[in-house]
Amino acid sequence: MTKMIAESKSEVGRLRRAGLAGITLTVLALGLAACETTPSAPPAPARPQYTSPIASDRLVGRWGLAAYHRPDDATRTENQARAGCSNPYVITAGPNGGVMMYLADDNKLTELVSKQTGNGPVFIGPPDEPAGSQADRQVVRFDGNVLVLKWMDPEVAKRYGTMVYVRCS
Incomplete structure (x- = not known):
């Protein structure tokens, strides 16, 4: 009888250990499953896609730079910009397919x-902002050799x- 009780106690101990191991594995599996179902951070929003008649490679280069405040000074300022090629703006x-320039x-x-919405004006500015935003410059004129930009x-x-x-030669 004592032998039977000892064997029974041994069996109960083995069952408890097996039960604890099963519970532990179940808790671990549930924990891992929770990790799998927890939503991850949403993907970064896609950059807006703009159309523009000015390809970035047409803007790359060395440029003489000048500025005017009165429209009457536009021709004189263009000549000053041409003279600025001795110290060009590059x-x-x-x-990512754009051009590197300084913001204000x-x-x-x-x-x-370079960005444009529909048949609207062309702007040059940060890609993540809508065309015509405060950080943009509107393209007043671009013929490949002269680029005139107005701050928004x-x-x-x-x-x-x-x-x-x-454009410097």
Whole structure:
């Protein structure tokens, strides 16, 4: 009888250990399953796709730069920009298909894109902002050799004027 009781106690102990192991495995499996069903962070929003008649590679190069505040000064300013080729403003290709230029009051280069919505005006500005936003510049004129840009932010336009870029030879 004692032997039978000892065997029974041994069997109960073995069943308890097996039960604990089963519970532990079940808790682990549920924990892992919860990890699998927890939603991950949403993907970054896609960059807006713009159409524009100005391809980025047409803007890359060395440019003389000048600016005017009065439209009567446009021709004179274009000649000043041409003379500025001795110390050119350099536009390089950006890593994501845009061009590297400076934003207003910023001393670091930022990748900008040429953007247009429908048949509206063409702008150059940050790719993640809508065409015509405050950080953009509107393309007033572009013929491949002369680029005239007007700041969209009125306060910035008042300080910097209309920018005239003339391609350096």
